Amino acid sequence: MMTDASLAFSDLEARARAMAGDVPADRISVRDHVVDVEIGAFQAERGVTQRLSFSVVVEVSDHGGAQTDDVDDILSYDTITEAIMAELDAERLNLLETLAERIAQRLLHAPQPQRVFVRIEKLDRGPGKLGVEIVRDRSGQSGTAGTDDTPAPILTFLSSTALKSHGLGTFLDQLEQDGVPTILVVDADLPTATDSWPARNIALLQADQAAWRLAADDARSVPVGTRTELDWGLKNGQLSVWAPSKMVLDAVDAPVSTDLADLTLWFAQQVDACQILWVGCPARDIPGISSQSVMLEDLL
Structure with missing residues (x-):
């Protein structure tokens, strides 16, 4: 049995398991995805890049991917990394909280994700890791139609x-x-x-x-x-x-x-x-x- 304290400092998979209902959902994850980014509210963070580590767990609805062995039937890992890069490319941000929120909402616009766990950590701003972690689900979504930024060929x-x-x-x-x-x-x-x-x-x-x-x-x-x-x-x-x-x-x-x-x-x-x-x-x-x-x- 995990306590609140141990759960707070556990990995995202452990939190997802602890928050699962009677029928645990399938989960797709990307962990420790490191990108050089210019971000931050302090003047010392402007004009320079720092390493951010992204860990994302996405709980998905039932799908037939395991039976069909078809990449079109599952949520691709690329969908997660592309959501991260799309928000990083959109504009310079001051807060990790804003970035995490936008990544979660972008993922929830896709049809399969039901709940998203996002952890972002700054690796270069101190002796340890400085970060935020959020959990978002479809309850805050106004619809399932998302932003498809695939160019028309x-x-x-x-x-x-x-x-x-x-x-x-x-x-x-x-x-x-x-x-x-x-x-x-x-x-x-x-x-x-x-x-x-x-x-x-x-x-x-x-x-x-x-x-x-x-x-x-x-x-x-x-x-x-x-x-x-x-x-x-x-x-x-x-x-x-x-x-x-x-x-x-x-x-x-x-x-x-x-x-x-x-x-x-x-x-x-x-x-x-x-x-x-x-x-x-x-x-x-x-x-x-x-x-x-x-x-x-x-x-x-």
Whole structure:
């Protein structure tokens, strides 16, 4: 039995266990995440950085991640570290209390978190650690709609002609230098699938293979098959190549067609694309999204 005093100085996991109800919740945690930050109300803390240590425990609602082994079904650790960095990047703050509150509220805007424990400690302001710790739950939330700061990407559909062009490497160089959030879709020249489930799977796996072939030719191109990884790539400057089989086969509203152009139009809506560039092939239009046919040499 933990006393109030021992609980006050225990780790966050111990406090979460002690505060659990009859049915303990699943918990996701990030501990001892150290970042150099300019923060503090004292003049001596202005114009310099100091180390902050972040420990966050998030209690989550029931989910199927353990059964599906699917990263899209769980709260990603990246969600926690991104919440920390988003609040640090937003503005300079004086108080750890303010920072902890904003991190907790940002996490609670996501659908799965039910309760959040946040501990922040200054490591350089004395002989020991100086910190704050808060616990927040959904009772203070006005809704579950959160801030999604994933940028709207440009989808670039690379036709078989573009893939064979000697200028493709230069084009990828340019994409890397421009830093515009981009997802590549690679034309796989897929056969028209019959109504059979095996034929549909084979066609989509061929599309995945086309993405991996591009990665083999240019290591900057990273095949990605889940929405979680795609969002991370868009936020972190990764040049992702869509490997479509998982998203298409898991979706209830995906086209039955295995024509990759049809799938690209559907995918553009899933990722809230702002534009589709059809490189080396005719454009396919979709309401609400700019669509343009271009030749590779026109982009260089």
